Amino acid sequence: MARYVLALDQGTSSSRSILFDASGRPVATAQREFAQHFPAPGWVEHDPEEIWASQSATMAEVLTRAGVDAKEVAAIGITNQRETTVLWERATGRAVAPAIVWQDRRTADHCAALAAAGHEAEVARITGLTLDPYFSGTKLAWLLDHVPNGRARAASGELAFGTIDSWLIWKLTGGRAHLTDVSNASRTLLLDLHTARWSERMLELLEIPLACLPEVVASSLDPSVAPHADLGGRRIPITGIAGDQQAALFGQACFTPGMAKNTYGTGCFMLMNTGHQPLASRHRLLSTIGWQRTERVYALEGSVFVGGAVVQWLRDGLGIIEHSADVEALAATVPDTGGVYLVPAFTGLGAPYWDPHARGTLVGITRGTQRGHLARAALEAIAFQTADVLNAMQGDAGRPLLELRVDGGATSNNMLMQFQADLLGVPVVRPAITETTALGAAYLAGLGAQFWDSEATVAAQWRAGHRFEPGPGSAGALARRADWARAVERSRAWAG
Numbered sequence: 001m002a003r004y005v006l007a008l009d010q011g012t013s014s015s016r017s018i019l020f021d022a023s024g025r026p027v028a029t030a031q032r033e034f035a036q037h038f039p040a041p042g043w044v045e046h047d048p049e050e051i052w053a054s055q056s057a058t059m060a061e062v063l064t065r066a067g068v069d070a071k072e073v074a075a076i077g078i079t080n081q082r083e084t085t086v087l088w089e090r091a092t093g094r095a096v097a098p099a100i101v102w103q104d105r106r107t108a109d110h111c112a113a114l115a116a117a118g119h120e121a122e123v124a125r126i127t128g129l130t131l132d133p134y135f136s137g138t139k140l141a142w143l144l145d146h147v148p149n150g151r152a153r154a155a156s157g158e159l160a161f162g163t164i165d166s167w168l169i170w171k172l173t174g175g176r177a178h179l180t181d182v183s184n185a186s187r188t189l190l191l192d193l194h195t196a197r198w199s200e201r202m203l204e205l206l207e208i209p210l211a212c213l214p215e216v217v218a219s220s221l222d223p224s225v226a227p228h229a230d231l232g233g234r235r236i237p238i239t240g241i242a243g244d245q246q247a248a249l250f251g252q253a254c255f256t257p258g259m260a261k262n263t264y265g266t267g268c269f270m271l272m273n274t275g276h277q278p279l280a281s282r283h284r285l286l287s288t289i290g291w292q293r294t295e296r297v298y299a300l301e302g303s304v305f306v307g308g309a310v311v312q313w314l315r316d317g318l319g320i321i322e323h324s325a326d327v328e329a330l331a332a333t334v335p336d337t338g339g340v341y342l343v344p345a346f347t348g349l350g351a352p353y354w355d356p357h358a359r360g361t362l363v364g365i366t367r368g369t370q371r372g373h374l375a376r377a378a379l380e381a382i383a384f385q386t387a388d389v390l391n392a393m394q395g396d397a398g399r400p401l402l403e404l405r406v407d408g409g410a411t412s413n414n415m416l417m418q419f420q421a422d423l424l425g426v427p428v429v430r431p432a433i434t435e436t437t438a439l440g441a442a443y444l445a446g447l448g449a450q451f452w453d454s455e456a457t458v459a460a461q462w463r464a465g466h467r468f469e470p471g472p473g474s475a476g477a478l479a480r481r482a483d484w485a486r487a488v489e490r491s492r493a494w495a496g
Contacts, residue, residue, distance in 0.1 A: 043105070
């Protein structure tokens with residue numbers, strides 16, 4: 001009777017549920033947005049209960065829309081915003097504080113203090129990450145410091161920590177399972193990248209009690225060992241779990257070392273498959289676990305904190321567009337940016353700069369600057385940041401990229417995709433099915449449940465939708481990178 005796999009895609013601004021059939025085609029989608037909270041400059045929070053309520057609602061809604069009974073669902077796959085940190089009571093299942101979102105910068109001083117004490121190289125060697133407030137470890141330390149009796153309660157096992165995957169699994173199983181997969185765990189600053197186990201040294205350094213941490217499991221699980229969710233009166237195995245960017249790498253069928261994808265969402269995240277051994281970055285990128293089925297697959301990652309969020313800022317902050325989709329038409333009203341550069345370092349800069357004290361900067365404005373110039377500069381900023389990451393990634397990998405597979409909401413913007421191809425000098429390939437994050441979670445779940453028989457079957461289902469080849473605009477785009485670099489320098493260390 002099992003004809004579908006259900007993917008839960010819990011993102012930064014909305015929760016979605018997507019039902020996929022055996023061909024990897026999405027047959028129904030349900031989505032609900034939830035509130036973003038900014039209680040102080042550089043702080044970003046979510047309500048964990050609202051996240052759960054929105055995700056739970058979409059699960060029921062997507063089955064209704066498709067006219068599908070829960071007994072037709074073979075397995076559930078979960079993909080999620082990764083470093084966002086939740087702390088809850090085991091006894092009640094209630095969060096004891098707002099979730100600290102991956103974009104949040106409140107622990108910048110803690111990270112700086114650890115770096116000043118000489119721990120940066122050690123942290124990179126153990127975790128593959130850099131000392132930055134982006135990651136969950138210092139967020140969790142902050143929560144334990146600010147929740148009454150937090151550390152004592154965590155040490156006694158009263159409190160449970162998790163990234164969003166752990167939170168959803170706890171809720172879906174009625175508190176029966178407290179676990180995370182290797183891809184999410186590798187983003188916490190607490191995992192030994194080489195053993196895929198919690199690092200005693202990192203727990204000591206950040207004063208994190210082991211008792212509050214989830215069990216670390218593979219990304220693709222056999223139903224016999226997987227947790228089971230209560231859905232439509234039935235218990236469905238959760239056989240796929242992966243952080244959103246690793247899930248997108250899997251969904252893009254980047255199964256061969258050297259293949260890479262970039263996701264254009266709230267932020268932009270480029271990952272390259274590096275095989276079965278972690279590759280230490282010389283250019284301030286991250287080494288991370290891509291996924292684990294039978295063997296662990298590692299990846300290099302470059303994270304851009306503000307991608308599509310810069311378009312949301314044009315809409316919500318400046319009010320110069322009514323809908324995010326309007327930005328392409330507005331940008332097309334001018335032939336270029338008129339010399340304007342926008343560095344959207346609203347919450348600092350990610351790779352390859354890792355500057356939590358950088359802030360948004362707009363340079364080159366004249367009396368002739370119009371709304372269209374700002375719109376075009378915003379789109380180009382997304383592409384410039386991506387090019388900075390790709391340069392670093394090619395330097396680490398020691399090989400040129402032959403093509404960049406892309407996904408995420410902003411890939412529907414043809415102007416942005418063409419400028420990206422011109423800037424990178426390689427084809428930018430948008431797949432026929434752009435829901436690659438959810439699709440990756442579905443594939444991991446389906447492979448675990450033997451809904452699909454092999455990665456080769458999955459790879460054969462991937463199809464290109466549109467290829468953007470570098471065009472006549474390449475020379476001009478490349479020439480403007482020097483001015484982009486100057487603009488970035490003006491944004492650096494502003495809040496410091």
